Amino acid sequence: MLDVRRLALLAAVVDTGSMTAAAEQLGYTASAVSQQLRRLEVEAGQPLLHRQARGVRPTEAGALLAGHARHILRRLNAAEADLAELAGLRRGTIALGVFPTVASALLPQVVSRFRRQYPDLRLDVRSTRFDELVELLENGTVGIALLWDYAWNRVDVPDISLTPLLDDPTVLVVAADHRLARKRFTTMSELAGEEWIVRAHDHPVAEVLERSCRAAGFTPKIAFQANDYQEAQAMVSVGLGVALAPRTAVRNPNPDVRVLALGTDVPARRILLAHRQDRLRAPAELAMHQLLVDVAREYQTKP
């Protein structure tokens, strides 16, 4: 394969009409240019330049090669320009994986700010379950995923780097006409007699309830197993029971329910930013990373 750097040299020499001028232009010594062109001629199997008293002139083969060289150099520049566009966030795609509750609470803010800040970047969001998120992350389908965990079961995936974004405290959801509905705060020990709505399929919030009640000295009576927090709120609103939920999950609550804070003794969900720990990360990925950190910080301070 012909050496492209030598071809570039040839093109410069043909353009300037002189090895010395080309050398100067490209930051080499004249000797280096002379030697490299000599080698190119050997590679080509024929002379490429007519050496004259004043400078040089391309032979037929030289002119031909110089023409090809110019095309190749243009392409190379285009490739570098493309990389610069990616690096300069004027181009590129970032795929983000999220889970449903964060999708409804945090994502609108994230998307709108991302659109505003990086109008030229494409943003793909996929919302799915925890384990599939990890899979998408591992095979590179998404560059960043938002994950969550609780203190007793910290997420730990090899080669995945985690950044805690925010603590999502557990809150109590009661019907608007519940005896505690007027309060803004309560504790688990006040709730020993309640019936409980939980999420079905061994959802982690069931374990939160389990642990919190045990700590408060009672065992919860389960009245209903809901498929999502929307359904849980509906059950709560008609007085079937009360429920625990991460605060982000009930950010826009059903009008017939009230949300009460609980003490810090009730375990809080942690929301994390996850990405594969490659030493190199795509610029768009870094941009999204920073934006998520920022949005989370703001969300944490003024929920």
Added chain:
Amino acid sequence: MLDVRRLALLAAVVDTGSMTAAAEQLGYTASAVSQQLRRLEVEAGQPLLHRQARGVRPTEAGALLAGHARHILRRLNAAEADLAELAGLRRGTIALGVFPTVASALLPQVVSRFRRQYPDLRLDVRSTRFDELVELLENGTVGIALLWDYAWNRVDVPDISLTPLLDDPTVLVVAADHRLARKRFTTMSELAGEEWIVRAHDHPVAEVLERSCRAAGFTPKIAFQANDYQEAQAMVSVGLGVALAPRTAVRNPNPDVRVLALGTDVPARRILLAHRQDRLRAPAELAMHQLLVDVAREYQTKP
């Protein structure tokens, strides 16, 4: 500037979907490919490949670069193909410099055979004076020139390589009704009383006459100075005198003159092939060189 060899590697890897396969295809070890791609990623400032359990997959930037790489490689192949065409004499130009008398005698044969043998090559012939031929040769306008000289004044130009092609003996031209017209051969000593037609402007054939006559013991009487051999023959044909000429110059003689051989004591013109002694010569030039040698040899044996 991005390294094109690394880009080629990237393209191969993206095509095959595996570093090992690409390495095998290109004759490298897998380790080399891995290292080079790592470097390319650093150059690019972003990851180009997603490493997966089975092989690799390009990132956005990787796919982009691989696309550019494919274009560049196509161009490189085209450049090499062009060189091969030049080398394979399926393309190219050869410029040949000649002087008038050889042009009329030897050239028709040369041109027709060249056309037949290398139908894809362009042939440029320039006919001019000796000193301009050397100049054209030196500045590369022609790759090969035909020159001539006499024994007492051998051509010797620095950096010009010479190959004697043929000896062009001096002949005597007489009118068809001249006393010697019936003979095929004579000597200078038979010609002491003749009047002579010579070429004007100190043409070398005048010196041939001078030296030959002196050797034969007489001084020639000059009757006319002609501008070319055509004119000289015309003067000879009407009996104004006799003339000396290189045999090639009177290859198709005027019908009213006769051509007689002279002894080897009359100096012969030598015809030479001249080219700049570059270590590398264009393939078309080499082809023409060989063809001239062949044609000259045949011409010499059966004139």
Added chain:
DNA sequence: ATGCCCGTGAAGTATTGCTTCACGCTCACA
């Protein structure tokens, strides 16, 4: 559990691309 395939890393080696220094040549100007 075992072997195979794939990518990766460290170390060593050979190539090679470039610089420095010196030379020869040609042209222009004194």
Added chain:
DNA sequence: TGTGAGCGTGAAGCAATACTTCACGGGCAT
């Protein structure tokens, strides 16, 4: 007719680097 500037070239030496070998770790399939 020198004489210096500009240009290309060559030998020698140095430093970068592209490759190989050898060894390792992880995932997938038998």
